[in-house]
Amino acid sequence: MRNEIHSLEEELCKFLSVKSNVEAYRKIPENISPSVPNFTSGKIQEAELNTLFGVLSASSKPSDESKYSLKSKKKPSESESFFQSKHLMHEPETVATIDTGYNMFEKVQNLRNEGFWTIGQDNTMKLFSISKGSLLNLVITKSGNEPSDIAVTKSGDLVYTDYYYKSVNIVKNKEIKEVIILKNWRPNSICTTSSGDLLVILESDDEKQSKVVRYSNSSYREIQIEHSV
Incomplete structure (x- = not known):
């Protein structure tokens, strides 16, 4: 019993000897300097913006009032000059007729200002000039099957789908790679x-399901x- 009383006395002494430090926390520093994060802006690639939205160039036609002419620094290509010389019309006008050589013409895909790719109901893909209509290139599918669809990559390479061979192929330097x-x-x-990625519509072998798949461009x-629902 005596030991218990002695222990309680020691604990009480410890409790009574504690000094409060509340006053120390009531004092707020006079100068507070919070850290502010720094923002670093990214660099906009002008070439990429031009690819997405196009480029405005000054007209070379002189003004009627000032008689001054505005000249573009960049000389327009043959195809650009062809389109710049045309005005907006209420009715469409046929400027050229091109014989693609297909018995059944199916699809066309523009290749910037250089020309356009075409496919029909055979195993060939043909590139024609926009302004002259002449045949610039002809590619035969690797499997010999008719291509289902065509597209042009961001770098200007031709891509086509082979429905029966179950492959997506790219044409680089006249070579076809699956x-x-x-x-x-x-x-x-x-x-x-x-961004250059590929979007492909896929169908199941039994043709009862379909889906859209995005593939990386690299x-x-x-x-x-x-x-699909």
Whole structure:
């Protein structure tokens, strides 16, 4: 009993000897300097903006009032001059008729200002000049099958889908490379995004399902899938 009383006395002494430090926390520093984060803006690539939105160039036509002429620093290409010389019309006008050589013409894909790719119901893909209509290039599919669809990449390479061979192919320097090979799905329509990725519509072998798959423009791996409802 005596030991317990002695222990209680020691604890009480410790409790009574504690000094409060509340006053120390009531004093607020006179000068507070909070740290503010720094913002570093990214560099806008002018060439990429020009690719997405186009470029405005000054007209070379002289003004009627000042008689001064505005000259573009960059000399327009033959195809650009062809389109700049045309005014907006209420009714469309046929400027050229091109014989593609297809019995059944199916699809066309523009290649910047250099020309346009075409496909029909055979195993060829033809590149024609926009202004002259002449044949610039002809590519035969690797499998010999008719291409389902065509697209042009951000770098200007031709891409096509082979529905029956289940592959997506790219044409570089006149060589055809299979970049995507499928098993239970067949590629149909294809297009490119502003970032250069590929969007491909796939159909199942039994043609009962379909989905849209986004492929990376560098590794050609799946990065996004949207199934049809």
